[in-house]
Amino acid sequence: MTALDSSPLARGARPPESDTVSDEKAVAESAGLMARLGRLWDRDRPPSATEILPLFQARLTDVAANKLARTWCAAYTAADGKRRRELLAGLAQVDAGLQPRGDRGLAFFKRLNALPDGLRFLVALRADMLRWRKQVAGLQALDKDLESLLSAWFDVGLLELRPLTWDSPASLLEKLIIYEAVHEIRSWDDLRHRVAPDRRCYAYFHPQMPDVPLIFVEVAFATQMADNVQVVLDTAAPPADLDKARWAIFYSISNTQPGLRGISFGNFLLKRVIERLVEELPKLRFFATLSPIPGLVDWLSRLSAAEVEAIVRDKGRTRAGAPDGARWVARLSKAATGKSSEVVQRAGMKLVAHYLMTMKNNQPIDPVARFHLGNGARIERLNWAADTSAKGLSQSCGMMVNYLYDLDDLDANLEQLGQGKPRVSRGIARIA
Amino acid sequence: MTALDSSPLARGARPPESDTVSDEKAVAESAGLMARLGRLWDRDRPPSATEILPLFQARLTDVAANKLARTWCAAYTAADGKRRRELLAGLAQVDAGLQPRGDRGLAFFKRLNALPDGLRFLVALRADMLRWRKQVAGLQALDKDLESLLSAWFDVGLLELRPLTWDSPASLLEKLIIYEAVHEIRSWDDLRHRVAPDRRCYAYFHPQMPDVPLIFVEVAFATQMADNVQVVLDTAAPPADLDKARWAIFYSISNTQPGLRGISFGNFLLKRVIERLVEELPKLRFFATLSPIPGLVDWLSRLSAAEVEAIVRDKGRTRAGAPDGARWVARLSKAATGKSSEVVQRAGMKLVAHYLMTMKNNQPIDPVARFHLGNGARIERLNWAADTSAKGLSQSCGMMVNYLYDLDDLDANLEQLGQGKPRVSRGIARIA
Amino acid sequence: MTALDSSPLARGARPPESDTVSDEKAVAESAGLMARLGRLWDRDRPPSATEILPLFQARLTDVAANKLARTWCAAYTAADGKRRRELLAGLAQVDAGLQPRGDRGLAFFKRLNALPDGLRFLVALRADMLRWRKQVAGLQALDKDLESLLSAWFDVGLLELRPLTWDSPASLLEKLIIYEAVHEIRSWDDLRHRVAPDRRCYAYFHPQMPDVPLIFVEVAFATQMADNVQVVLDTAAPPADLDKARWAIFYSISNTQPGLRGISFGNFLLKRVIERLVEELPKLRFFATLSPIPGLVDWLSRLSAAEVEAIVRDKGRTRAGAPDGARWVARLSKAATGKSSEVVQRAGMKLVAHYLMTMKNNQPIDPVARFHLGNGARIERLNWAADTSAKGLSQSCGMMVNYLYDLDDLDANLEQLGQGKPRVSRGIARIA
Amino acid sequence: MTALDSSPLARGARPPESDTVSDEKAVAESAGLMARLGRLWDRDRPPSATEILPLFQARLTDVAANKLARTWCAAYTAADGKRRRELLAGLAQVDAGLQPRGDRGLAFFKRLNALPDGLRFLVALRADMLRWRKQVAGLQALDKDLESLLSAWFDVGLLELRPLTWDSPASLLEKLIIYEAVHEIRSWDDLRHRVAPDRRCYAYFHPQMPDVPLIFVEVAFATQMADNVQVVLDTAAPPADLDKARWAIFYSISNTQPGLRGISFGNFLLKRVIERLVEELPKLRFFATLSPIPGLVDWLSRLSAAEVEAIVRDKGRTRAGAPDGARWVARLSKAATGKSSEVVQRAGMKLVAHYLMTMKNNQPIDPVARFHLGNGARIERLNWAADTSAKGLSQSCGMMVNYLYDLDDLDANLEQLGQGKPRVSRGIARIA
Numbered sequence A, B, C, D: 001m002t003a004l005d006s007s008p009l010a011r012g013a014r015p016p017e018s019d020t021v022s023d024e025k026a027v028a029e030s031a032g033l034m035a036r037l038g039r040l041w042d043r044d045r046p047p048s049a050t051e052i053l054p055l056f057q058a059r060l061t062d063v064a065a066n067k068l069a070r071t072w073c074a075a076y077t078a079a080d081g082k083r084r085r086e087l088l089a090g091l092a093q094v095d096a097g098l099q100p101r102g103d104r105g106l107a108f109f110k111r112l113n114a115l116p117d118g119l120r121f122l123v124a125l126r127a128d129m130l131r132w133r134k135q136v137a138g139l140q141a142l143d144k145d146l147e148s149l150l151s152a153w154f155d156v157g158l159l160e161l162r163p164l165t166w167d168s169p170a171s172l173l174e175k176l177i178i179y180e181a182v183h184e185i186r187s188w189d190d191l192r193h194r195v196a197p198d199r200r201c202y203a204y205f206h207p208q209m210p211d212v213p214l215i216f217v218e219v220a221f222a223t224q225m226a227d228n229v230q231v232v233l234d235t236a237a238p239p240a241d242l243d244k245a246r247w248a249i250f251y252s253i254s255n256t257q258p259g260l261r262g263i264s265f266g267n268f269l270l271k272r273v274i275e276r277l278v279e280e281l282p283k284l285r286f287f288a289t290l291s292p293i294p295g296l297v298d299w300l301s302r303l304s305a306a307e308v309e310a311i312v313r314d315k316g317r318t319r320a321g322a323p324d325g326a327r328w329v330a331r332l333s334k335a336a337t338g339k340s341s342e343v344v345q346r347a348g349m350k351l352v353a354h355y356l357m358t359m360k361n362n363q364p365i366d367p368v369a370r371f372h373l374g375n376g377a378r379i380e381r382l383n384w385a386a387d388t389s390a391k392g393l394s395q396s397c398g399m400m401v402n403y404l405y406d407l408d409d410l411d412a413n414l415e416q417l418g419q420g421k422p423r424v425s426r427g428i429a430r431i432a
Helices: A024-037 A049-057 A063-078 A081-097 A104-113 A118-132 A139-153 A170-179 A188-194 A229-233 A266-280 A296-301 A305-312 A325-337 A342-357 A367-374 A390-396 A410-418 A426-431 B024-037 B049-057 B063-078 B081-097 B104-113 B118-132 B139-153 B170-179 B188-194 B229-233 B266-280 B296-301 B305-312 B325-337 B342-357 B367-374 B390-396 B410-418 B426-431 C024-037 C049-057 C063-078 C081-097 C104-113 C118-132 C139-153 C170-179 C188-194 C229-233 C266-280 C296-301 C305-312 C325-337 C342-357 C367-374 C390-396 C410-418 C426-431 D024-037 D049-057 D063-078 D081-097 D104-113 D118-132 D139-153 D170-179 D188-194 D229-233 D266-280 D296-301 D305-312 D325-337 D342-357 D367-375 D390-396 D410-418 D426-431
Strands: A160-163 A200-205 A215-222 A247-255 A286-289 A378-383 A400-404 B160-163 B200-205 B215-222 B247-255 B286-289 B378-383 B400-404 C160-163 C200-205 C215-222 C247-255 C286-289 C378-383 C400-404 D160-163 D200-205 D215-222 D247-255 D286-289 D378-383 D400-404
Touching: A049 A063, A049 A081, A049 A104, A063 A081, A063 A104, A063 A118, A063 B410, A081 A104, A081 A118, A081 A139, A104 A118, A104 A139, A118 A139, A139 B139, A160 A266, A170 A188, A170 D170, A200 A266, A215 A266, A229 A247, A247 A266, A266 A286, A296 A325, A296 A342, A296 A390, A305 A325, A305 A342, A325 A342, A325 A390, A342 A378, A342 A426, A367 A378, A367 A400, A367 A410, A378 A426, A410 B063, B049 B063, B049 B081, B049 B104, B063 B081, B063 B104, B063 B118, B081 B104, B081 B118, B081 B139, B104 B118, B104 B139, B118 B139, B160 B266, B170 B188, B170 C170, B170 C188, B200 B266, B215 B266, B229 B247, B247 B266, B266 B286, B296 B325, B296 B342, B296 B390, B305 B325, B305 B342, B325 B342, B325 B390, B342 B378, B342 B426, B367 B378, B367 B400, B367 B410, B378 B426, C049 C063, C049 C081, C049 C104, C063 C081, C063 C104, C063 C118, C063 D410, C081 C104, C081 C118, C081 C139, C104 C118, C104 C139, C118 C139, C139 D139, C160 C266, C170 C188, C200 C266, C215 C266, C229 C247, C247 C266, C266 C286, C296 C325, C296 C342, C296 C390, C305 C325, C305 C342, C325 C342, C325 C390, C342 C378, C342 C426, C367 C378, C367 C400, C367 C410, C378 C426, C410 D063, D049 D063, D049 D081, D049 D104, D063 D081, D063 D104, D063 D118, D081 D104, D081 D118, D081 D139, D104 D118, D104 D139, D118 D139, D160 D266, D170 D188, D200 D266, D215 D266, D229 D247, D247 D266, D266 D286, D266 D367, D296 D325, D296 D342, D296 D390, D305 D325, D305 D342, D325 D342, D325 D390, D342 D378, D342 D426, D367 D378, D367 D400, D367 D410, D378 D426
Parallel strands: A247 A286, B247 B286, C247 C286, D247 D286
Antiparallel strands: A160 A200, A200 A215, A215 A247, A286 A400, A378 A400, B160 B200, B200 B215, B215 B247, B286 B400, B378 B400, C160 C200, C200 C215, C215 C247, C286 C400, C378 C400, D160 D200, D200 D215, D215 D247, D286 D400, D378 D400
């Protein structure tokens, strides 16, 4: 799991995500008005195929079918995980039996969308569907319908980019704490620091869910490209002088809605934010991230000694007794927090550079690299001991990377990526 | 052209709609921010196919392609009708040549939608496309793409139903004057009367176009079902007592965006408005329209004497010298404004009832009947001399009809309509 | 009556102001919530002195006294002019009888202000009090209390300067039509023109009466100092190019609340508006009015031939048969609309210059001059045939004047005015 | 210092209030726009009397004097405590020297109020003036002027009562943490609990300071009159069922602005809140506080043994060796947290009842009793061990009191209080 593709439920302080636990609270919250309007499904067994058929077949304005839809949603909302799976299985079965199938699954979801708070419900529902799609027959077909609708309904042209500040509603800011997936927000003091006057935080919102930040980015400003996230996060640091700042540093980006997985507004986020920043702070010149390397340790641990050697040493055969990847992980982590020899550090950098440029199926294997390189950014600089938190050490031996967003180069970079060659700075090229 | 499917440009005081005149003003207004951002296409010839190809093929986040899109929109906005047709023809040609076509037309429109004010532009663009689709090769295929996107983007679940009152912005209320397609709003006094405290006016809005009412309905309240629209429109009449009112009368419904033709949120409008009214004014019991019969005179004028006789007289052969439909139109119109014999009036009613119940391709031939019966309403009552304005006389010899919305019967009524039998009240059944 | 001191009731299309007609509608509107809350005083006679004594003497938080206050306000609101005078007379009598009087009148008004919509009521009440203060014994003392409170409550530091645009609520813009006291707004088209994108309109509002513009100014922009108000008011004229404009022309200023007579926020209005304009349109360089001369004809009509001669001719004795002031009025008015000889025009200018500089009790006698010179502006230029409307001719033989606001000179100008010498431009000095 | 008359600076976690420390931060914040506009007084010495004379004597619209006022405010804002005292001393000296003094002090403050954010500045300025008024000659006269203006400008009729909820801006809610003067808000979790859906929090705001709650009250709901504040404050307690609640409990009231001491909107607060609650929750029947008794321990500590005996024992002489007040304080505090004998508890209650009913200068000596009895509430019930926090024990040996607000009785209760007899319930009467 990566910062950009993570469910809020997966974070430490919250219940672990699992295939059998449904995102009940999210669904329950989404139900809002519906819960008041719909009557609960008051029987012990899920509705039969015949009973729910009108949800797929009746006209979208059919009064009875729409009452039924409310009832179904209310029942789903009130249900536990087991019952929800039964309800979804019932849906999938009806959907599969329709001849011709046509766009009847679409009809079902459009009907729900027309209910009060329907869109919110659907986003929560899809989170459940994704969780269970491999276990419940027919769910994948149904999910394909829902995904295509959500793709249209969350088209970036329908979204609103809004800043979040300390003057935003507390109930909204609280969601940053809940959803922040990269660098945990530890307290309200920490939160205040992230939306302080010398920072910016932007989020995409959907007009039908104005209290839910769909994706948000946290921005710091500096006179140089940031190389250490602890410094960025330090609530006691003096505020930045926006007048002197030339660099905008995107140091945290989090998706919040697992139910919107695969919907692609994220790619627009940083471009739009850069446009806004340029307008507000015309003295800014450079835009870069300070990003984690979440897959490094996993990848490195699996390398044999020979594979490591091939990367680290420019030439020659593998020395006898050379450490394998797992031992390198330990060595690098230790060096990050203690005294680090230059040799170790250089080897670490080489490994990281190699890892970040490794592609599979024509895409970088590191999920964060995949996001930023896929946006047209380039790998600009590696930073040793840049995140020595437990998470930073366990993911990437404390190293971090800057991706540089140069608006004039994004398209060309991206074209080069398409040819299997991620763009990197000259410094990185030298290392690699 | 009907009240529910009319372009604002078709009204008397404005330039006539035609196949060669483009809705330039609407596009120009839509362009807003774009005009500022994009540079005008500064050459004399339209762009070549090669030049615009990236609009279809580049990634949606491609910086250069998106700049090009702004330029194209700005050029289109600034163009006259002739040049616009050329620009559209150029698009259609490129679109047709793509192999495989796939969803590249979709890509073009999605790219535009992601621009500032893009949705507004697309709605205006489609008005042009509909106007020229028969003359410009390939435009129909392109329009099909745009229609499917607009269908999703204007899904009723994404729209907002909002009341319009005298406290609404003047610039917004002015649009009621411009777009009212049934009973012209003659002055600001008239307008104030339509949104007076004893009336209601509701419109659907899209969050990306918050200043554009997409469709609106005007509602009056009464102790009885209204039978005369001049009384309803009389600005000097005393205000209704909302506490005593039991009837809500929908006396005018207007679509405003020709570019949204075929997108179906209209069917939800009255149901949603009824829900709102029930909440706000719980003493209301009945919901009905007072509607024009826009196609009556056209239809009647074409009937032969024998056809008229067959309708008017329950049995028997056509009398020699019996008037044909066109003469009946004259006779009925005269009777509506002068002294009307009961015989003539009864014959008129029979003809109207017959007309309203006439179906073609399984749908009522009268466009307003098509809308309301298609919503599940029933034909409740015919009203003689109910609209003796010039328009009322020329369209329907001064007669009007009430459609009744009984939420409990809508589905059953609609089912019956599907079997070719429009639901009517007992009174209408007797007449017919 | 002048533009700056006029009641909206005094305008043509509305009932004439008189000493016996109360501003009932304004009070009724002000009562809003109160009418719902208070019970009407249901007896035929006004309350006795004993009954209303608690309104003056009870603590401000006294529950019973505050209920009584609501009742009194509701009764006043519902009363006609005669009964209102009785109610005011009753108040004044109690107030006069209090020993020691102290600030008990203040207590009465503070109690009312604490009611819902109380401030609005008090402003309307004072309009009545001013109307009748000479006829109702003791009303003047009571009014003095109310004036001192309103002075504090309408302190300019508590007011909000807000622009009015075509996007403002129709119900608010309508008030411009009602209250415009200088150049009548003849239609909604005219109104739209006054708040068009190439114009500005600013008003002061009180937070407790956010729907009431207390005073407003209409501003046009030009490359030169405007010299003809018909041109400014012409709705068909092409829009101004704000980028090229260097002059802001204040062409209409209207007070709206007769109940706030003597409260002095008006003096701040233009200074604040100038600050706003400078911020929004930094290319502006000059700020001037195009103002009526409302007292000219009245003043001139009373001059004898000798007095006129003394002004018009620089030296020498009165010629026999020289026309007196009244005949000069006729002559000037005729010249304004027909062919004007230069001699007549020059004489007219001299008379106007003399009039505008005439002081009484250390103040200019012309009410508009009093306002602008009292703000520190100077008399900049006279304009012949600048307002040939019926009103313009009847007030000032069609002439108008520009007052120039030069922020750097206002204080010095004002000092000079205090010494009896209104500041004028060199051009005016030459004429005079 | 009491809950209702406390400065936010006096709370534990903040710097202690003192006569020499100015509320610099508040003034600095108030300065906002001013700091940008005004130039700093750039010299080392305070301005001379001659220099600041125009602040008192020039017209309120004088451009130069108003620039000077901005400079003065900017200088004051930037100054430390010592320099501020000098600046205030300079003002007071000029003010004292004016002949006749008249309302020139008023003119000074009105001038400041007309500046951007002027009112906010004046409120902060007065906090300083109150702090130093005994040490700086002439400051008391000046403060009298400011107090009279603030009295008018903060007239309750100009204030707005607004609810605070979890959807309010975080920057606003944060002020509850800062200003809460009765029961410290320990964390954001605690804060969320105080504005949870089953609670209410209302505050008065001034339209010119919309981000500053002037006074706020926290309300809990219950089926019975609350008798223990730890229960009320317990964030882990289950939410109240608003449908079943019959009691509204005002458990915390805090003034926030030391600069508004003596301005009396506080007396309206609870009445207005009760009106709101009755509207929103019509099932509520009773309104009471759960209040601290801040002066009890101070008072009791000073009583001699004889005095205590006279209160506790209904008759008889003082026993030899009977404990004095100070020893009773220890005894009661110990009993509150440990095992409490009924005898001790009964004695404690008697002492409290006696204390709460003790008057001086015709007012209750306990500051909280003074506030609530002065509103017309009555002493309803005493609660043993109701606040066993360190503060509760040290102020009132853990005891608390309910004051009951019965709207029908407030006036009568207050009249009785005026005669020196605070109204109490029968239960209290029995104890006393």
